[in-house]
Amino acid sequence: MVETRLIDGKAFAERMRLRLADEVAAFVTDTGVTPGLAVVLVGEDPASAVYVRNKGRQTVEAGMNSIEHKLPATATQADVLALVRQLNDDPAVHGILVQLPLPVPIDAQAVLATIDPAKDVDGFHVVNVGRLSVGLDALVPCTPLGCVMLLKDALGSLAGLEAVVVGRSNIVGKPLAQLLLREDCTVTIAHSRTRDLPDVCRRADILIGAVGRPEMIRGDWIKPGATVIDVGINRVEKAGGGTRLVGDVAFDEAQGIAGRITPVPGGVGPMTIACLLQNTLTAARRQVAAGG
Numbered sequence: 001m002v003e004t005r006l007i008d009g010k011a012f013a014e015r016m017r018l019r020l021a022d023e024v025a026a027f028v029t030d031t032g033v034t035p036g037l038a039v040v041l042v043g044e045d046p047a048s049a050v051y052v053r054n055k056g057r058q059t060v061e062a063g064m065n066s067i068e069h070k071l072p073a074t075a076t077q078a079d080v081l082a083l084v085r086q087l088n089d090d091p092a093v094h095g096i097l098v099q100l101p102l103p104v105p106i107d108a109q110a111v112l113a114t115i116d117p118a119k120d121v122d123g124f125h126v127v128n129v130g131r132l133s134v135g136l137d138a139l140v141p142c143t144p145l146g147c148v149m150l151l152k153d154a155l156g157s158l159a160g161l162e163a164v165v166v167g168r169s170n171i172v173g174k175p176l177a178q179l180l181l182r183e184d185c186t187v188t189i190a191h192s193r194t195r196d197l198p199d200v201c202r203r204a205d206i207l208i209g210a211v212g213r214p215e216m217i218r219g220d221w222i223k224p225g226a227t228v229i230d231v232g233i234n235r236v237e238k239a240g241g242g243t244r245l246v247g248d249v250a251f252d253e254a255q256g257i258a259g260r261i262t263p264v265p266g267g268v269g270p271m272t273i274a275c276l277l278q279n280t281l282t283a284a285r286r287q288v289a290a291g292g
Ligand SMILES: NC(=O)C1=CN([C@@H]2O[C@H](COP(=O)(O)OP(=O)(O)OC[C@H]3O[C@@H](n4cnc5c(N)ncnc54)[C@H](OP(=O)(O)O)[C@@H]3O)[C@@H](O)[C@H]2O)C=CC1
Pocket: 047, 143, 166, 167, 168, 169, 170, 171, 172, 173, 190, 191, 192, 193, 194, 197, 210, 211, 212, 213, 231, 232, 233, 234, 268, 269, 270, 272
């Protein structure tokens, strides 16, 4: 039996936001500019609703301006592109985040391609994706960045460790694999067509669930002592009625096997928002330095 320790993402993110608030205050004093983050929400997506609510409050608490644009689910692609262009041209807006997923008729890649890369605090524009992949300074996607911060805090150097990322989305799995590679991990990306997924997971010193399937990763898929990062946020029915959030990892089964594990909620989710605020300050600094 291994003693499983909790990785407290909520507490880590709180410390990060306090430090950021000091940095924002100093930036405002130095430059007279208050960083502004614009969020565009099209239609209603439950995961996005939670995120937008938490984010707006924490942006203001960190001393930055939060600008929310809500468009109805019936908004056209032209409506969304026009709004993004307006935000690109607005000097009070330093960061732009378009909540994903977008309603089906809207081409998300076309929307992301329209965001000014300098304001792309999600790091989803191909310019930032490319810069990350070749090792240049980039705005890095928030959830992967948060995961790597937690890992480095828990483990120190990640060099030489076997990392298995389950999930290959553009917003989590792929950029996380890039960041782990940059930390000198040996990286495997698994997905829905991976053969013998439990066996692949058992190789991992660092196992990451980024799938969106409640508790899919079972206790006996985890190598004893491994560090487990659970990105999944899944709302499931509670026995006595109502709903609760669970991750992609069977948390109870992981106890006594994993060396360390992030809980859901209170793990990666709060780190995503803290990293978004950090990216907004970084973007504002660069825009002011560039005379924008
Ligand atoms: N904590 C946070 O801050 C955030 C949490 N999330 C959560 O993370 C989860 C993943 O999100 P996201 O990356 O956007 O999801 P996507 O649906 O875009 O991607 C899911 C990935 O999981 C893979 N997958 C699906 N089923 C299986 C399976 N049975 N076995 C192996 N792999 C499988 C898919 O494979 P394939 O490509 O082959 O289809 C795909 O690559 C969700 O629960 C989401 O809510 C997301 C963003 C931020």
